Amino acid sequence: MTAVPDEPSGWYSVPEAAELLGVRDRDVRAMLRDRRLLAVPHGPNSARSVPADLLLGPEVDDGPGPLPNLRGTLIVLADAGYDDEESFRWLYSPHEELGSTPVAALRARRTHAVRRVAQTLGF
Numbered sequence: 001m002t003a004v005p006d007e008p009s010g011w012y013s014v015p016e017a018a019e020l021l022g023v024r025d026r027d028v029r030a031m032l033r034d035r036r037l038l039a040v041p042h043g044p045n046s047a048r049s050v051p052a053d054l055l056l057g058p059e060v061d062d063g064p065g066p067l068p069n070l071r072g073t074l075i076v077l078a079d080a081g082y083d084d085e086e087s088f089r090w091l092y093s094p095h096e097e098l099g100s101t102p103v104a105a106l107r108a109r110r111t112h113a114v115r116r117v118a119q120t121l122g123f
Contacts (some may be wrong), residue, residue, distance in 0.1 A: 006093070008054075009051075009053050012052060012055065032048075034071070035078065036074075037050060038050065040084055073102070073114055073118055076118040077121070080119075091106075095117055097113075
């Protein structure tokens with residue numbers, strides 16, 4: 001697949017993500033380690049930043065927190081050999097099978113369709 005990735009709707013630094021979620025910075029870093037959240041280098045200083053689309057704010061029913069269905073998807077991608085930057089590109093690249101980007105499909109709660117596509121990556 002050679003599709004050009006879409007851009008996230010915005011970016012949060014680790015401290016900004018922690019503030020949005022109402023947790024400590026170290027809790028966000030633990031979410032990154034546990035693959036509950038994803039951060040990639042971004043911006044002029046290439047600091048690890050969290051795409052805004054991967055977070056739910058307090059105004060959302062499941063919020064505040066990471067997208068609930070993100071962790072399993074990131075684990076499937078890691079099992080296929082994808083690092084964080086490759087996972088980011090995959091999540092934000094349009095996929096014909098989904099009719100959208102995987103992150104848009106995850107936000108629309110189409111978890112099974114996204115994971116079905118992701119599981120084919122290891123083969």
